[in-house]
Amino acid sequence: xxxxxxxxxxxxxxxxxxxxxxxxxxxxxxxxxxxxxxxxxxxxxxxxxxxxxxxxxxxxxxxxxxxxxxxxxxxxxxxxxxxxxxxxxxxxxxxxxxxxxxxxxxxxxxxxxxxxxxxxxxxxxxxxxxxxxxxxxxxxxxxxxxxxxxxxxxxxxxxxxxxxxxxxxxxxxxxxxxxxxxxxxxxxxxxxxxxxxxxxxxxxxxxxxxxxxxxxxxxxxxxxxxxxxxxxxxxxxxxxxxxxxxxxxxxxxxxxxxx
Amino acid sequence: xxxxxxxxxxxxxxxxxxxxxxxxxxxxxxxxxxxxxxxxxxxxxxxxxxxxxxxxxxxxxxxxxxxxxxxxxxxxxxxxxxxxxxxxxxxxxxxxxxxxxxxxxxxxxxxxxxxxxxxxxxxxxxxxxxxxxxxxxxxxxxxxxxxxxxxxxxxxxxxxxxxxxxxxxxxxxxxxxxxxxxxxxxxxxxxxxxxxxxxxxxxxxxxxxxxxxxxxxxxxxxxxxxxxxxxxxxxxxxxxxxxxxxxxxxxxxxxxxxxxxxxxxxxxxxxxxxxxxxxxxxxxxxxxxxxxxxxxxxxxxxx
Numbered sequence: 001x002x003x004x005x006x007x008x009x010x011x012x013x014x015x016x017x018x019x020x021x022x023x024x025x026x027x028x029x030x031x032x033x034x035x036x037x038x039x040x041x042x043x044x045x046x047x048x049x050x051x052x053x054x055x056x057x058x059x060x061x062x063x064x065x066x067x068x069x070x071x072x073x074x075x076x077x078x079x080x081x082x083x084x085x086x087x088x089x090x091x092x093x094x095x096x097x098x099x100x101x102x103x104x105x106x107x108x109x110x111x112x113x114x115x116x117x118x119x120x121x122x123x124x125x126x127x128x129x130x131x132x133x134x135x136x137x138x139x140x141x142x143x144x145x146x147x148x149x150x151x152x153x154x155x156x157x158x159x160x161x162x163x164x165x166x167x168x169x170x171x172x173x174x175x176x177x178x179x180x181x182x183x184x185x186x187x188x189x190x191x192x193x194x195x196x197x198x199x200x201x202x203x204x205x206x207x208x209x210x211x212x213x214x215x216x217x218x219x220x221x222x223x224x225x226x227x228x229x230x231x232x233x234x235x236x237x238x239x240x241x242x243x244x245x246x247x248x249x250x251x252x253x254x255x256x257x258x259x
Numbered sequence: 260x261x262x263x264x265x266x267x268x269x270x271x272x273x274x275x276x277x278x279x280x281x282x283x284x285x286x287x288x289x290x291x292x293x294x295x296x297x298x299x300x301x302x303x304x305x306x307x308x309x310x311x312x313x314x315x316x317x318x319x320x321x322x323x324x325x326x327x328x329x330x331x332x333x334x335x336x337x338x339x340x341x342x343x344x345x346x347x348x349x350x351x352x353x354x355x356x357x358x359x360x361x362x363x364x365x366x367x368x369x370x371x372x373x374x375x376x377x378x379x380x381x382x383x384x385x386x387x388x389x390x391x392x393x394x395x396x397x398x399x400x401x402x403x404x405x406x407x408x409x410x411x412x413x414x415x416x417x418x419x420x421x422x423x424x425x426x427x428x429x430x431x432x433x434x435x436x437x438x439x440x441x442x443x444x445x446x447x448x449x450x451x452x453x454x455x456x457x458x459x460x461x462x463x464x465x466x467x468x469x470x471x472x473x474x475x476x477x478x479x480x481x482x483x484x485x486x487x488x489x490x491x492x493x494x495x496x497x498x499x500x501x502x503x504x505x506x507x508x509x510x511x512x513x514x515x516x517x518x519x520x521x522x523x524x525x526x527x528x529x530x531x532x533x534x535x536x537x538x539x540x541x542x543x544x545x546x547x548x549x550x551x552x553x554x555x556x557x558x559x560x561x562x
Contacts, residue, residue: 002291003291003292004291005292005530005531005532043529043530048323049323050321051321051322051323051324051325051326051476051477051529052321052326052528052529053528053529094292094531220316220317221316221317221319221320221321222319223319223321223326223328223525223528224282224288224527224528224531225528226284226288226289226531227284227288228282228283228284228288228289228304228527228528229281229282229319229328229330229528230281230304230313230318230330230333231318231319231328231330232316232319233313233316233318233333234316235315235316239312240312240313240316240333
Protein backbone atom coordinates (compact mmCIF):
# COMPACT_ATOMS: atom_id res chain seq x y z
CA UNK A 1 0.00 0.00 0.00
CA UNK A 2 1.27 3.45 -0.81
CA UNK A 3 2.33 5.45 2.23
CA UNK A 4 1.82 9.18 2.63
CA UNK A 5 3.17 12.05 4.73
CA UNK A 6 0.86 15.02 5.12
CA UNK A 7 -0.65 17.59 7.44
CA UNK A 8 -4.10 16.94 8.90
CA UNK A 9 -6.41 19.43 10.54
CA UNK A 10 -7.76 18.92 14.05
CA UNK A 11 -11.55 18.75 13.86
CA UNK A 12 -12.17 17.78 17.47
CA UNK A 13 -10.01 16.91 20.45
CA UNK A 14 -12.15 15.40 23.15
CA UNK A 15 -10.67 14.76 26.60
CA UNK A 16 -12.39 11.49 27.56
CA UNK A 17 -11.02 11.84 31.07
CA UNK A 18 -7.73 12.89 32.59
CA UNK A 19 -5.72 10.13 30.91
CA UNK A 20 -7.25 9.80 27.44
CA UNK A 21 -8.22 11.94 24.50
CA UNK A 22 -10.00 11.25 21.24
CA UNK A 23 -8.39 13.24 18.44
CA UNK A 24 -10.47 13.59 15.28
CA UNK A 25 -8.51 14.69 12.20
CA UNK A 26 -9.47 15.52 8.66
CA UNK A 27 -7.89 16.75 5.47
CA UNK A 28 -8.95 18.21 2.13
CA UNK A 29 -8.29 15.05 0.11
CA UNK A 30 -10.35 11.91 0.60
CA UNK A 31 -8.68 9.71 3.23
CA UNK A 32 -7.02 6.83 1.36
CA UNK A 33 -7.78 3.23 2.17
CA UNK A 34 -6.62 2.20 5.63
CA UNK A 35 -6.97 -1.33 6.96
CA UNK A 36 -8.07 -2.34 10.45
CA UNK A 37 -4.97 -2.81 12.60
CA UNK A 38 -2.89 -0.25 10.73
CA UNK A 39 -1.39 2.75 12.49
CA UNK A 40 -0.10 6.25 11.83
CA UNK A 41 3.07 7.99 13.01
CA UNK A 42 2.14 11.31 14.55
CA UNK A 43 4.69 14.07 14.62
CA UNK A 44 4.79 15.98 17.90
CA UNK A 45 6.15 19.50 17.63
CA UNK A 46 7.32 21.57 20.56
CA UNK A 47 7.80 18.76 23.08
CA UNK A 48 10.84 19.24 25.31
CA UNK A 49 11.66 15.67 26.16
CA UNK A 50 10.41 13.72 23.15
CA UNK A 51 11.82 13.64 19.68
CA UNK A 52 10.36 10.77 17.70
CA UNK A 53 6.92 10.45 16.15
CA UNK A 54 4.22 8.68 18.19
CA UNK A 55 2.79 5.46 16.67
CA UNK A 56 -0.99 5.53 17.19
CA UNK A 57 -3.48 2.94 15.87
CA UNK A 58 -6.31 3.85 13.58
CA UNK A 59 -9.26 3.94 15.99
CA UNK A 60 -11.94 4.62 13.42
CA UNK A 61 -12.49 6.18 10.03
CA UNK A 62 -15.68 8.12 9.52
CA UNK A 63 -16.05 8.05 5.74
CA UNK A 64 -19.09 10.35 5.78
CA UNK A 65 -17.19 13.11 7.51
CA UNK A 66 -13.76 12.18 6.05
CA UNK A 67 -12.38 11.89 9.60
CA UNK A 68 -9.66 9.78 11.14
CA UNK A 69 -10.01 9.08 14.86
CA UNK A 70 -7.03 8.48 17.12
CA UNK A 71 -7.62 7.30 20.68
CA UNK A 72 -4.65 8.45 22.73
CA UNK A 73 -3.55 7.60 26.24
CA UNK A 74 -1.59 10.40 27.88
CA UNK A 75 1.60 8.67 28.90
CA UNK A 76 4.43 11.15 28.47
CA UNK A 77 5.20 14.59 27.10
CA UNK A 78 4.56 13.54 23.50
CA UNK A 79 1.01 12.33 24.03
CA UNK A 80 0.30 15.16 26.51
CA UNK A 81 1.21 17.63 23.76
CA UNK A 82 -1.18 15.88 21.37
CA UNK A 83 -3.93 16.22 23.97
CA UNK A 84 -3.41 20.01 23.91
CA UNK A 85 -3.99 20.36 20.15
CA UNK A 86 -6.76 22.85 19.41
CA UNK A 87 -9.43 22.69 16.71
CA UNK A 88 -7.99 24.04 13.45
CA UNK A 89 -4.36 23.28 14.32
CA UNK A 90 -2.46 20.91 12.06
CA UNK A 91 -0.59 17.74 12.82
CA UNK A 92 1.69 15.81 10.47
CA UNK A 93 1.13 12.07 9.96
CA UNK A 94 2.83 9.22 8.13
CA UNK A 95 0.13 6.75 7.06
CA UNK A 96 -1.12 4.10 6.66
CA UNK A 97 1.55 1.93 8.29
CA UNK A 98 1.83 -1.74 9.17
CA UNK A 99 -0.14 -4.81 8.19
CA UNK A 100 -3.72 -5.50 9.24
CA UNK A 101 -5.95 -7.94 11.07
CA UNK A 102 -6.94 -10.76 8.77
CA UNK A 103 -10.63 -11.22 8.19
CA UNK A 104 -11.40 -14.93 8.14
CA UNK A 105 -13.51 -16.25 5.29
CA UNK A 106 -14.93 -19.46 6.66
CA UNK A 107 -16.54 -18.88 10.01
CA UNK A 108 -20.04 -18.37 11.35
CA UNK A 109 -21.24 -14.82 11.54
CA UNK A 110 -21.31 -14.55 15.28
CA UNK A 111 -18.13 -16.30 16.25
CA UNK A 112 -15.51 -13.57 16.16
CA UNK A 113 -14.39 -12.18 19.50
CA UNK A 114 -12.50 -8.92 19.86
CA UNK A 115 -10.78 -8.60 23.24
CA UNK A 116 -9.38 -5.24 24.24
CA UNK A 117 -7.85 -3.76 27.36
CA UNK A 118 -7.30 -0.13 28.31
CA UNK A 119 -6.31 2.04 25.36
CA UNK A 120 -5.67 -1.21 23.45
CA UNK A 121 -9.35 -1.18 22.54
CA UNK A 122 -8.46 1.50 19.95
CA UNK A 123 -7.88 -0.60 16.81
CA UNK A 124 -10.77 -2.92 17.67
CA UNK A 125 -13.39 -0.25 16.96
CA UNK A 126 -12.26 0.13 13.36
CA UNK A 127 -11.87 -3.65 13.05
CA UNK A 128 -15.38 -4.13 14.46
CA UNK A 129 -16.85 -1.61 12.02
CA UNK A 130 -15.11 -3.33 9.10
CA UNK A 131 -16.24 -6.79 10.24
CA UNK A 132 -19.81 -5.54 10.53
CA UNK A 133 -19.73 -3.98 7.09
CA UNK A 134 -18.59 -7.33 5.71
CA UNK A 135 -21.53 -9.15 7.29
CA UNK A 136 -20.01 -10.39 10.52
CA UNK A 137 -21.60 -9.86 13.89
CA UNK A 138 -18.60 -9.40 16.18
CA UNK A 139 -18.60 -9.67 19.97
CA UNK A 140 -16.49 -7.30 22.02
CA UNK A 141 -14.97 -8.13 25.39
CA UNK A 142 -13.43 -5.02 26.85
CA UNK A 143 -11.46 -4.85 30.07
CA UNK A 144 -10.34 -1.89 32.11
CA UNK A 145 -8.98 -1.04 35.52
CA UNK A 146 -12.11 0.90 36.50
CA UNK A 147 -15.33 2.21 35.00
CA UNK A 148 -13.72 5.48 33.90
CA UNK A 149 -11.09 3.60 31.90
CA UNK A 150 -13.73 1.96 29.70
CA UNK A 151 -13.47 3.96 26.51
CA UNK A 152 -15.98 4.61 23.73
CA UNK A 153 -18.42 1.89 24.89
CA UNK A 154 -21.35 3.47 23.04
CA UNK A 155 -19.32 3.40 19.81
CA UNK A 156 -18.54 -0.32 20.19
CA UNK A 157 -22.23 -1.04 20.84
CA UNK A 158 -22.99 0.15 17.30
CA UNK A 159 -21.16 -2.85 15.86
CA UNK A 160 -21.90 -5.74 18.18
CA UNK A 161 -22.62 -7.04 21.64
CA UNK A 162 -20.25 -5.63 24.26
CA UNK A 163 -19.16 -7.44 27.44
CA UNK A 164 -17.11 -5.69 30.05
CA UNK A 165 -14.80 -6.48 32.94
CA UNK A 166 -13.32 -4.06 35.47
CA UNK A 167 -10.76 -4.86 38.11
CA UNK A 168 -12.89 -3.22 40.82
CA UNK A 169 -16.11 -4.81 39.55
CA UNK A 170 -17.96 -1.48 39.35
CA UNK A 171 -18.82 -2.10 35.71
CA UNK A 172 -19.44 -5.49 34.11
CA UNK A 173 -17.86 -8.56 35.67
CA UNK A 174 -15.11 -8.17 38.27
CA UNK A 175 -11.64 -9.32 37.27
CA UNK A 176 -9.78 -9.75 34.02
CA UNK A 177 -11.09 -10.35 30.50
CA UNK A 178 -9.84 -13.93 30.53
CA UNK A 179 -12.11 -14.67 33.53
CA UNK A 180 -15.27 -13.41 31.87
CA UNK A 181 -18.15 -15.90 31.85
CA UNK A 182 -18.83 -15.39 28.14
CA UNK A 183 -15.70 -17.43 27.40
CA UNK A 184 -17.26 -20.45 29.17
CA UNK A 185 -20.71 -20.02 27.67
CA UNK A 186 -19.81 -19.77 24.03
CA UNK A 187 -17.18 -21.10 21.65
CA UNK A 188 -15.47 -18.60 19.39
CA UNK A 189 -13.72 -19.38 16.12
CA UNK A 190 -11.39 -16.43 15.98
CA UNK A 191 -9.99 -14.01 18.55
CA UNK A 192 -8.39 -10.63 17.96
CA UNK A 193 -6.74 -8.87 20.84
CA UNK A 194 -4.95 -5.66 21.72
CA UNK A 195 -4.09 -4.30 25.13
CA UNK A 196 -1.46 -4.37 27.87
CA UNK A 197 1.18 -7.06 27.42
CA UNK A 198 0.08 -9.26 30.40
CA UNK A 199 -3.49 -9.21 29.09
CA UNK A 200 -2.47 -10.18 25.55
CA UNK A 201 -0.31 -12.98 26.94
CA UNK A 202 -3.28 -14.28 28.96
CA UNK A 203 -5.61 -14.05 25.96
CA UNK A 204 -3.03 -15.75 23.72
CA UNK A 205 -2.62 -18.54 26.29
CA UNK A 206 -6.40 -18.98 26.49
CA UNK A 207 -6.72 -19.07 22.70
CA UNK A 208 -3.88 -21.55 22.34
CA UNK A 209 -5.28 -23.89 25.00
CA UNK A 210 -8.72 -23.68 23.43
CA UNK A 211 -7.40 -24.20 19.93
CA UNK A 212 -8.77 -20.89 18.69
CA UNK A 213 -6.81 -18.93 16.05
CA UNK A 214 -5.72 -15.62 17.53
CA UNK A 215 -4.12 -12.42 16.30
CA UNK A 216 -2.51 -9.90 18.64
CA UNK A 217 -1.63 -6.31 17.90
CA UNK A 218 1.74 -5.41 19.41
CA UNK A 219 2.92 -2.02 20.63
CA UNK A 220 6.70 -2.38 20.62
CA UNK A 221 8.79 0.77 21.03
CA UNK A 222 9.35 2.20 17.60
CA UNK A 223 11.43 4.89 15.92
CA UNK A 224 10.79 5.13 12.17
CA UNK A 225 7.56 3.16 11.65
CA UNK A 226 8.54 2.19 8.10
CA UNK A 227 11.01 -0.68 8.50
CA UNK A 228 14.22 1.32 8.27
CA UNK A 229 15.63 1.44 11.80
CA UNK A 230 14.96 -2.15 12.94
CA UNK A 231 14.29 -1.01 16.53
CA UNK A 232 10.77 -2.40 17.09
CA UNK A 233 11.58 -6.05 16.46
CA UNK A 234 9.70 -9.00 17.91
CA UNK A 235 11.41 -12.36 18.18
CA UNK A 236 9.34 -14.86 16.19
CA UNK A 237 9.61 -18.28 14.61
CA UNK A 238 10.98 -16.41 11.58
CA UNK A 239 13.59 -14.51 13.63
CA UNK A 240 13.47 -10.83 14.49
CA UNK A 241 10.76 -9.13 12.49
CA UNK A 242 9.82 -5.44 12.42
CA UNK A 243 6.54 -4.83 14.21
CA UNK A 244 6.07 -1.67 12.12
CA UNK A 245 6.05 -3.46 8.76
CA UNK A 246 5.45 -7.18 9.38
CA UNK A 247 3.16 -6.32 12.30
CA UNK A 248 1.69 -4.80 14.36
CA UNK A 249 -0.76 -7.68 13.92
CA UNK A 250 0.87 -11.07 14.43
CA UNK A 251 -0.70 -14.52 14.71
CA UNK A 252 0.16 -16.16 18.04
CA UNK A 253 1.47 -19.21 16.17
CA UNK A 254 4.36 -17.08 15.00
CA UNK A 255 5.23 -15.60 18.40
CA UNK A 256 7.77 -17.06 20.78
CA UNK A 257 5.75 -16.15 23.85
CA UNK A 258 5.85 -18.60 26.75
CA UNK A 259 2.15 -19.45 26.67
CA UNK B 260 21.28 27.94 -9.26
CA UNK B 261 24.66 27.07 -7.76
CA UNK B 262 26.72 24.02 -8.69
CA UNK B 263 26.13 21.40 -6.02
CA UNK B 264 28.43 18.70 -7.41
CA UNK B 265 31.19 17.32 -5.19
CA UNK B 266 33.63 14.39 -5.45
CA UNK B 267 34.69 11.81 -2.89
CA UNK B 268 37.57 9.75 -4.28
CA UNK B 269 36.30 8.54 -7.66
CA UNK B 270 32.75 9.05 -6.60
CA UNK B 271 30.82 11.92 -8.17
CA UNK B 272 27.89 13.24 -6.21
CA UNK B 273 25.21 15.38 -7.84
CA UNK B 274 24.94 17.14 -4.50
CA UNK B 275 26.53 16.69 -1.06
CA UNK B 276 23.44 15.30 0.68
CA UNK B 277 23.31 11.61 1.47
CA UNK B 278 21.48 9.45 4.00
CA UNK B 279 23.23 7.63 6.83
CA UNK B 280 23.53 3.89 7.20
CA UNK B 281 21.06 2.31 9.60
CA UNK B 282 18.57 5.14 9.27
CA UNK B 283 17.43 4.65 5.70
CA UNK B 284 17.11 0.90 5.21
CA UNK B 285 18.01 0.15 1.59
CA UNK B 286 16.35 3.32 0.32
CA UNK B 287 13.34 1.26 -0.80
CA UNK B 288 11.49 2.07 2.43
CA UNK B 289 11.47 5.78 1.51
CA UNK B 290 10.31 5.63 -2.12
CA UNK B 291 6.75 6.67 -1.22
CA UNK B 292 8.03 9.82 0.44
CA UNK B 293 10.80 11.11 -1.81
CA UNK B 294 12.67 10.75 -5.08
CA UNK B 295 16.07 9.15 -4.40
CA UNK B 296 17.49 10.66 -7.57
CA UNK B 297 17.31 14.09 -5.90
CA UNK B 298 20.07 13.26 -3.39
CA UNK B 299 23.78 12.53 -3.72
CA UNK B 300 23.71 9.03 -2.34
CA UNK B 301 22.32 6.45 0.04
CA UNK B 302 24.41 4.59 2.61
CA UNK B 303 22.55 1.35 3.02
CA UNK B 304 22.01 -0.69 6.20
CA UNK B 305 25.17 -2.30 7.63
CA UNK B 306 26.00 -5.55 5.83
CA UNK B 307 28.08 -8.39 7.25
CA UNK B 308 29.60 -11.53 5.76
CA UNK B 309 26.89 -13.69 7.32
CA UNK B 310 23.31 -13.34 8.58
CA UNK B 311 22.89 -11.61 11.95
CA UNK B 312 19.78 -11.54 14.10
CA UNK B 313 20.92 -8.45 16.01
CA UNK B 314 20.31 -7.79 19.68
CA UNK B 315 17.21 -8.60 21.67
CA UNK B 316 14.39 -6.12 22.12
CA UNK B 317 14.32 -3.43 23.58
CA UNK B 318 16.79 -1.90 21.16
CA UNK B 319 15.73 1.71 21.35
CA UNK B 320 15.33 4.43 23.95
CA UNK B 321 14.16 7.93 23.23
CA UNK B 322 16.20 10.67 24.86
CA UNK B 323 15.87 14.47 24.85
CA UNK B 324 16.58 15.56 21.25
CA UNK B 325 17.79 12.13 20.29
CA UNK B 326 17.66 8.39 20.72
CA UNK B 327 19.78 5.44 21.72
CA UNK B 328 19.81 2.32 19.58
CA UNK B 329 21.29 -1.10 20.04
CA UNK B 330 20.17 -2.85 16.86
CA UNK B 331 23.41 -4.79 16.60
CA UNK B 332 23.80 -5.01 12.81
CA UNK B 333 20.72 -7.11 12.10
CA UNK B 334 20.96 -8.05 8.41
CA UNK B 335 20.69 -11.12 6.20
CA UNK B 336 24.33 -11.18 5.15
CA UNK B 337 26.18 -10.16 2.00
CA UNK B 338 25.05 -13.11 -0.15
CA UNK B 339 21.41 -12.29 0.49
CA UNK B 340 22.16 -8.64 -0.26
CA UNK B 341 23.65 -9.61 -3.62
CA UNK B 342 20.86 -11.98 -4.60
CA UNK B 343 17.81 -10.15 -3.26
CA UNK B 344 18.53 -6.48 -2.61
CA UNK B 345 21.17 -5.46 -5.12
CA UNK B 346 19.03 -6.28 -8.20
CA UNK B 347 16.47 -3.77 -6.98
CA UNK B 348 18.68 -0.99 -5.57
CA UNK B 349 21.07 -0.96 -8.56
CA UNK B 350 18.24 0.62 -10.55
CA UNK B 351 18.10 3.71 -8.34
CA UNK B 352 19.49 6.84 -9.94
CA UNK B 353 21.89 7.78 -7.15
CA UNK B 354 25.04 6.42 -5.50
CA UNK B 355 24.02 3.32 -3.58
CA UNK B 356 26.78 2.65 -1.05
CA UNK B 357 27.14 -0.46 1.08
CA UNK B 358 28.12 -0.07 4.73
CA UNK B 359 30.41 -3.04 5.43
CA UNK B 360 30.58 -4.27 9.03
CA UNK B 361 32.10 -7.25 10.77
CA UNK B 362 33.58 -8.85 13.85
CA UNK B 363 36.83 -10.13 12.35
CA UNK B 364 39.20 -8.88 9.67
CA UNK B 365 38.34 -11.97 7.59
CA UNK B 366 34.68 -11.02 7.73
CA UNK B 367 35.41 -7.48 6.51
CA UNK B 368 37.57 -8.87 3.69
CA UNK B 369 35.00 -11.45 2.65
CA UNK B 370 32.20 -8.92 2.49
CA UNK B 371 34.27 -6.22 0.74
CA UNK B 372 35.56 -8.64 -1.91
CA UNK B 373 32.03 -9.61 -2.84
CA UNK B 374 30.80 -6.02 -2.95
CA UNK B 375 33.80 -5.11 -5.12
CA UNK B 376 32.30 -7.25 -7.89
CA UNK B 377 29.02 -5.34 -7.98
CA UNK B 378 29.07 -2.97 -10.91
CA UNK B 379 26.50 -0.53 -9.59
CA UNK B 380 27.92 -0.14 -6.09
CA UNK B 381 30.51 2.62 -6.53
CA UNK B 382 31.81 2.72 -2.95
CA UNK B 383 31.76 1.10 0.45
CA UNK B 384 31.69 2.64 3.87
CA UNK B 385 33.80 0.53 6.19
CA UNK B 386 32.11 0.54 9.56
CA UNK B 387 34.81 0.25 12.19
CA UNK B 388 32.70 2.09 14.70
CA UNK B 389 29.50 0.15 15.47
CA UNK B 390 29.11 0.27 19.26
CA UNK B 391 26.45 -2.44 19.38
CA UNK B 392 28.21 -5.70 18.63
CA UNK B 393 30.06 -7.73 21.23
CA UNK B 394 33.16 -8.43 19.19
CA UNK B 395 34.77 -6.26 16.56
CA UNK B 396 32.83 -3.29 15.26
CA UNK B 397 33.88 -0.33 17.32
CA UNK B 398 36.85 -2.21 18.76
CA UNK B 399 38.55 -1.83 15.36
CA UNK B 400 37.96 1.88 15.25
CA UNK B 401 39.10 2.85 18.71
CA UNK B 402 42.81 2.19 18.38
CA UNK B 403 45.21 3.03 15.60
CA UNK B 404 46.76 -0.39 15.27
CA UNK B 405 43.55 -2.32 14.66
CA UNK B 406 42.11 0.47 12.50
CA UNK B 407 45.24 0.30 10.41
CA UNK B 408 45.06 -3.51 10.08
CA UNK B 409 41.47 -3.66 8.95
CA UNK B 410 41.74 -0.76 6.48
CA UNK B 411 44.93 -2.17 5.01
CA UNK B 412 43.32 -5.59 4.56
CA UNK B 413 40.21 -4.21 2.91
CA UNK B 414 42.20 -1.79 0.72
CA UNK B 415 43.99 -4.84 -0.69
CA UNK B 416 40.76 -6.37 -1.98
CA UNK B 417 38.54 -3.37 -2.60
CA UNK B 418 39.32 -1.30 -5.71
CA UNK B 419 36.64 1.37 -5.70
CA UNK B 420 36.04 4.30 -3.36
CA UNK B 421 36.73 3.30 0.22
CA UNK B 422 35.16 5.45 2.92
CA UNK B 423 35.97 4.63 6.54
CA UNK B 424 33.36 5.47 9.20
CA UNK B 425 34.95 6.67 12.39
CA UNK B 426 33.92 6.29 16.00
CA UNK B 427 33.59 9.35 18.24
CA UNK B 428 34.27 7.14 21.27
CA UNK B 429 37.98 7.92 21.24
CA UNK B 430 40.30 10.44 22.86
CA UNK B 431 41.57 11.86 19.57
CA UNK B 432 39.59 11.15 16.41
CA UNK B 433 42.19 12.85 14.19
CA UNK B 434 44.75 10.22 15.11
CA UNK B 435 42.48 7.46 13.79
CA UNK B 436 41.62 9.56 10.72
CA UNK B 437 45.29 10.03 9.86
CA UNK B 438 45.91 6.31 10.36
CA UNK B 439 43.18 5.21 7.94
CA UNK B 440 44.25 7.88 5.45
CA UNK B 441 47.77 6.44 5.53
CA UNK B 442 46.36 2.97 4.75
CA UNK B 443 44.64 4.21 1.62
CA UNK B 444 41.14 5.27 2.66
CA UNK B 445 39.65 7.63 0.07
CA UNK B 446 37.51 9.46 2.64
CA UNK B 447 36.39 9.33 6.23
CA UNK B 448 32.82 9.65 7.45
CA UNK B 449 32.03 10.78 10.98
CA UNK B 450 30.58 10.50 13.48
CA UNK B 451 29.05 7.14 14.26
CA UNK B 452 26.97 7.08 17.45
CA UNK B 453 28.24 7.93 20.91
CA UNK B 454 27.99 5.22 23.53
CA UNK B 455 25.25 6.08 26.00
CA UNK B 456 22.78 4.56 28.42
CA UNK B 457 19.18 4.97 29.54
CA UNK B 458 17.65 3.77 32.80
CA UNK B 459 14.01 3.17 33.68
CA UNK B 460 13.85 4.54 37.22
CA UNK B 461 10.46 2.97 37.98
CA UNK B 462 11.64 -0.52 37.07
CA UNK B 463 15.21 0.14 38.28
CA UNK B 464 16.51 -1.43 35.07
CA UNK B 465 18.46 -0.34 32.02
CA UNK B 466 16.09 0.38 29.12
CA UNK B 467 18.18 -1.40 26.46
CA UNK B 468 18.64 -5.17 26.44
CA UNK B 469 22.35 -4.52 25.89
CA UNK B 470 22.49 -1.92 28.72
CA UNK B 471 24.41 0.56 26.55
CA UNK B 472 23.67 1.75 23.02
CA UNK B 473 24.56 4.39 20.44
CA UNK B 474 23.29 7.95 20.86
CA UNK B 475 22.22 9.90 17.79
CA UNK B 476 20.04 12.85 16.88
CA UNK B 477 20.30 16.63 17.33
CA UNK B 478 21.78 16.20 20.83
CA UNK B 479 25.10 14.94 19.37
CA UNK B 480 25.49 17.72 16.81
CA UNK B 481 27.95 20.00 18.65
CA UNK B 482 30.28 17.07 19.30
CA UNK B 483 30.05 15.89 15.70
CA UNK B 484 30.68 19.36 14.38
CA UNK B 485 33.79 19.73 16.53
CA UNK B 486 35.14 16.36 15.38
CA UNK B 487 34.51 17.16 11.71
CA UNK B 488 36.29 20.49 12.16
CA UNK B 489 39.32 18.86 13.80
CA UNK B 490 39.48 16.00 11.31
CA UNK B 491 39.18 18.27 8.26
CA UNK B 492 42.23 20.21 9.46
CA UNK B 493 44.18 17.06 10.06
CA UNK B 494 43.74 14.98 6.86
CA UNK B 495 43.90 15.64 3.12
CA UNK B 496 41.16 13.20 2.11
CA UNK B 497 37.52 14.38 2.07
CA UNK B 498 35.47 14.30 5.24
CA UNK B 499 31.81 13.26 5.15
CA UNK B 500 30.14 14.85 8.15
CA UNK B 501 27.14 13.66 10.09
CA UNK B 502 25.65 13.77 13.55
CA UNK B 503 22.23 15.21 14.30
CA UNK B 504 21.66 17.04 11.02
CA UNK B 505 17.97 17.99 11.02
CA UNK B 506 17.70 20.93 8.63
CA UNK B 507 19.61 22.92 6.03
CA UNK B 508 21.33 25.16 8.58
CA UNK B 509 22.82 22.13 10.30
CA UNK B 510 24.03 20.83 6.93
CA UNK B 511 25.65 24.17 6.06
CA UNK B 512 27.39 24.22 9.45
CA UNK B 513 28.90 20.79 8.76
CA UNK B 514 30.09 21.91 5.32
CA UNK B 515 31.63 25.06 6.79
CA UNK B 516 33.36 22.89 9.42
CA UNK B 517 35.01 20.96 6.60
CA UNK B 518 32.60 18.35 5.27
CA UNK B 519 32.74 17.74 1.53
CA UNK B 520 29.44 15.92 1.83
CA UNK B 521 27.02 15.23 4.65
CA UNK B 522 24.80 12.39 5.78
CA UNK B 523 21.39 12.77 7.35
CA UNK B 524 20.59 10.04 9.85
CA UNK B 525 18.11 9.94 12.69
CA UNK B 526 16.05 12.83 11.34
CA UNK B 527 14.88 10.61 8.48
CA UNK B 528 12.61 9.04 11.12
CA UNK B 529 10.96 12.36 11.87
CA UNK B 530 10.73 13.60 8.28
CA UNK B 531 11.31 10.93 5.64
CA UNK B 532 11.74 13.61 2.97
CA UNK B 533 14.20 15.76 4.94
CA UNK B 534 17.17 14.99 2.67
CA UNK B 535 15.47 16.48 -0.40
CA UNK B 536 14.50 19.57 1.59
CA UNK B 537 18.13 19.98 2.66
CA UNK B 538 19.31 19.81 -0.98
CA UNK B 539 16.88 22.60 -1.91
CA UNK B 540 17.93 24.59 1.13
CA UNK B 541 21.65 24.38 0.31
CA UNK B 542 20.90 25.73 -3.15
CA UNK B 543 18.94 28.60 -1.69
CA UNK B 544 21.71 29.36 0.84
CA UNK B 545 24.40 29.46 -1.83
CA UNK B 546 22.32 31.76 -4.04
CA UNK B 547 21.49 34.05 -1.15
CA UNK B 548 25.16 34.39 -0.20
CA UNK B 549 26.37 34.76 -3.77
CA UNK B 550 28.35 31.51 -4.07
CA UNK B 551 28.57 29.72 -7.39
CA UNK B 552 29.27 26.27 -6.02
CA UNK B 553 29.07 24.33 -2.80
CA UNK B 554 32.81 23.64 -3.04
CA UNK B 555 33.46 27.29 -2.25
CA UNK B 556 32.17 26.90 1.29
CA UNK B 557 33.72 23.55 2.27
CA UNK B 558 35.79 24.33 5.36
CA UNK B 559 34.97 27.95 4.63
CA UNK B 560 34.70 29.43 8.10
CA UNK B 561 35.57 33.12 8.18
CA UNK B 562 38.82 33.84 9.97
